[in-house]
Amino acid sequence: MELVERFTRTWTAEASDTGDELLPSLLARAAARVLSADGAGLSLMSGPGLRLPLGASGEDAATAERLQFSIGEGPCFEAHQQGRPVTVTVEKLTERWPVLAGQHLGCTPFRAGISTPLRQGAERFGVLDLYFTSPEAPQGHDVIAAQLIAEVTAGVLLETLGPDAENGDAPADGVPAAWLDSPAIRxxxxxxxxxxxxxxxxxxxxxxALATLRAHAYAEGCTLDELAHEVVAGGVDLEGLRADVET
Amino acid sequence: MDASKERGAGVPGEPGGPGPDQDAFDELGRLLLRGRTLEEVLSRLTELVAATVSGADQVSLTLTGDGGARTAASSGPLAVDLDHVQYRLGSGPCLDAAHDGAVVRVPDTADDARYPEFAAAAQRAGVRSSFSVGLPGGPRAPGALNLYRVEEPDDVDEEGARLAELFASFAAVALVNAAGPDREHRVRYVHVAMRNRAVLDQATGVVMARESCDAEQAYDRLVAAARAQDRPLLEVAAAVVADLDRGGPPGAP
Structure with a gap:
């Protein structure tokens, strides 16, 4: 069966059983399945700093995303910034992003990956990350197939936004509906x-401030999400973080 | 077949086996993504097929939607000419491939019983074989990707055929995506919704730190301030964040 058709059948088969907010996770799982990847994640990105996890195929893929967001650099960021697919092997990860490599290789089973932008025309709004446990470098046709599925995924996401998205007016209260309010995003x-x-x-x-929090999370050996949760709960002396900055 | 053991199952090529150069494929991906308009993407796509599929000397994309068949993009004039031959005849492999969403091969134009007129015209033009694959988009994107081979009979091999089908899917997706006129608005909506909420969350954090309250109380204070000042909540939140970013004193919400 043709790739796009398999992808569409895979995610729609489950779609009726779940709420809209879990759609991105369904799409990630379907992408991993039809592309023979061992994990997949979808992220929304706007500019260099703003990045939201939309959904992931499983816990390992979600962890990989959080690690990369904690460090603030990596293949997913590069794919978004440059607007092209980025393939990764253990060697490339270690060479290009040594800090991320140390954490990624220690905390996830993934040894290769493809990050490809989600886009509409020239406008990019996120990334599809594919993860492989095999250390083998992704092949060229894997990359082309990943781009194809990213194109389809971008289309599905944009089509399933609420009706108020049609004229581009974002909700004034900042709480948009459907998959823009997924559990991962919250x-x-x-x-x-x-x-x-x-x-x-x-x-x-x-x-x-974001850089300070990132540095502190790294020093503490936790993810930025974990640190942020602690900070919001009042469990972190923010004044104390100044020492991190000044030393 | 256990797909998990064979990365790339269902897509062309065998992992680890002999195949086109990795760098070339990465480059293809970059080129494809750089396309700005639908016309540019489709045009680039036909060039990529010609550059990567062995036996695809000239490539064209036929669309058969409203208004009859037309060639939307091509890698060279010979492909356009042979497309037009088929449109004039009202018969040919590209039209059948488009109509059926299937692969239609003419392995040797010197001897083809199914399309004798097209085959004769192709042979006169120096084309010895053709391979057309229908776009898998169904009725939303009817059309075909056509690969013409000069000099040699025998159209593309198995690897080339699978690659051509992948590119045909790409064309179909590009066509379907381009058909949504409000898509640009929707992308803007995503960006604006993300930024708006981040600003609100950040301003909530500022108020929490300043007034030693929890998130809910902080949000309520922002809402109250907006009401008191008769300004939109987002504007108030943005001002709170902007004051700090400028390094000035944080404005009262």
Whole structure:
């Protein structure tokens, strides 16, 4: 059966059983299945700093996303910034992103990957990450097939936005419907609350506050999401983070 | 077949086996993504097929939607000419491939019983074989990708055929995606919705730190401030964040 058809059949077979908010996870699972990947994740991105996890095929894929977001660089960021697919092997990961490599190889079973942008025309709005446990470098046709599925996925996501999306008016209360309010996204929101708290406590710009939180998460050996959750819960002395910055 | 053991199952090529150069494929991906308009993407696509599929000397894309058959993109004039021969005849492999969404091969134009007139015209033009694959988009994207081979009979091999089918899927997806006129608005909606909510969350954090309250109370204070100032909530939140980003004193929400 043709690739796109298999993909569509795979995700629609499950779609009726779940709410819209889980659609991205269905799409990620279907993408992993038809592309013979061992994990897949979908992220929304807007500019260099703003990145939300839409959904993942499983816990390992979700972990891989959180690690990369914690470090703030990696193949997913590069795919979005450059607007082209990025393939990764253990060697390339270790050479290009050594800090991420140390964590990724220690915490996930994945040894190769393809990150390919989600886009509409020239406009990019996210990334499809595919993960493989085999260390073998992804082949050229794997990359082309991944791009094809990313194109289809982007189309499905945009088509399933609420009716108010048609004229481009984002909801004024900042709480859009459907998959833009997935459980994974709700967890990530703590990061921006924590950035705001650090903004004030450390008198830092947003970019610097985010960098400080990232550095502290790394020093503590936790993900940025975990640290942000602690910060929001009041369990972190933000003034104390200044020492991290100044040393 | 256990797909998990064979990466790339269902897509052309065998992992680890002899195949086109990896760099070439990466480059293809980049080129494809750089396409701005539908016309550019389709045009690039026919060039990519010609560059990567052995036996595809000239490539064209036939669309058979409203208004009859037309060639939407091509890698060279010979392919366009042979497409037009078929449109004039009202018969040919590209039309049948488009209609049936299937693969139609003419392995040797010197001897073809199914399309004698097209085969004769192709042979006169120096084309010895052809391979057409219908776009898998169904009625939303009726058409075919056509690969013409000069000099040698025997159309594309198995690897080439699978690659051609993958590219045909690409063309179909590009066509279907381009058909949504409000897609640009929807992408803007995604970006704006993400940023709006991040700003609201960040401003909530600022108020939490300043007033030692929890997230819910902080949000309520932002809402109250917006109401008191008769300004939109987002504007108030954005001002709170912007004050800090400028390094100035945080404005009262």
């Amino acid at each position: 967890r990530r929101r703590d990061v921006w609350v924590a950035v705001g708290m650090a903004n004030l406590s450390l008198r830092q710009s947003s970019d610097d």
